[in-house]
Each structure stands twice: as structure tokens, then as C-alpha cells.
Amino acid sequence: MRKKIAGNGDCAAAEKSGVYQKRRTQIIEKAAKLFAQKGYAQTSMREISKATGIDLSNLYYFIESKEEILFRVFEMIHRPESSVFENPAIMGLEDPAQQLRAVIREMMRFSFRYKEEVLLLYRESKQLPKMLRKEILIRENGFIREIEAILRKGVEKKIFVMEDPAFTADMIAYELSFFPLRSWNLKHISKEALIQRVEAHIMGAITV
DSSP states (O other), X not given: OOOOOTTSOOHHHHHHHTHHHHHHHHHHHHHHHHHHHHOTTTOOHHHHHHHHTOOHHHHHHHOSOHHHHXXXXXXXXXXXXXXXXXXXXXXXXXOHHHHHHHHHHHHHHHHHHTHHHHHHHHHHGGGSOHHHHHHHHHHHHHHHHHHHHHHHHXXXXXXXXXXXXXXXXXXXXXXXXXXXXXXXXXXXXXXXXXXXXXXXXXXXXXXX
């Protein structure tokens, strides 16, 4: 059970005022930076407490464990990713090529914004308990299947050509994480230029 913060009222009041969610977000964002800098295993709850300015005993009022923080970091990435495939302006496009281009551009922009978090997903997801790790993998697989559906539609319309849409979708998903994984060697390329190059590389590989 989470501990109460003296003088702040109960959990329901804190949530209603917006303080609770604001503090949770602050904890998750600060912890993500620490995890990226030091590694998940090397970061203590005491260090997270110091970085957020929240007393250690009060920290557990907002977050139950370090594992939960890591899981919430990954959730923070998945929310904007989900929004891409829920966006009617993208998913309503009839042309699979236009649809895929729009997905590539949006997913690349998210990879710029959540660079550290995406890197954590690749590097530290194994630290999660089995059930939480499974949930993360299910979500990741869901995004890949959305890309696969676009590819299959393009193949049916003879716009795309490939032997295995499922494999190609996996490769595209990996390439969309290219910036967080290789940013140290991409400083000479602007973000917009990188989007254009990744888009051209993917589309060139599958377009008839």
C-alpha cells in the first residue's frame, strides 16, 4: 500500500487535483534519464528520490517499485506509438504507400523525442518481471502487425513487392528505432534529413 504524504490529503484528493499524476510523470521522466545514464541495475530508489526531490518514504506513495517505474517508462513510449495507428488522418489513407510514409515520419519523430526511452526498451526490458515483459512484447508486436497490415495491403494492390510481409514489418520497426540506437554516429545529419533518408531507404526496398 502506498504511503501518504503528510499534509497532501489522501490519494483520491491528490489525483483529483492533478498533483498525483504530475508527480508520477516527474518520477518516471527523471528515472528514465538515470536509467539511461547509469543503467537500470546501477540506479537506486534513493538516487531517484534525490533526482526528483521527493523524500524516499513519499516516493513509494506514487510508485510501488523500481520495476514499476521501468514499466511506466515503456508505457510512456507506447502511448504516442499507439496514437499513430489510431490517427484517422493516417489510417484512413487509401494509398498504402502514403500510409506507410506517414507512419514512418511520425514514428521517426517519436524516436527523436523519446530517444533515451527507446534505448532503454532495447537495453533494459529484460530487467522486467516475466509478466510485465510479456505485456511490453505484446504491445510491441501489435505495432509490428499494424505495419504488416499496411504492407499486405500494398502487396495486394501491387504497390509493394516482398517475399515475407511479417519479416519486412519487423525490419521496418527496427529501422524506425535507428536514431536512438545509432545517434552517436548521426550527429552530422539533421533530423529532417534522417527522416527523408530512412523513408527513402524503406520505400526503395519494397516499392515496385
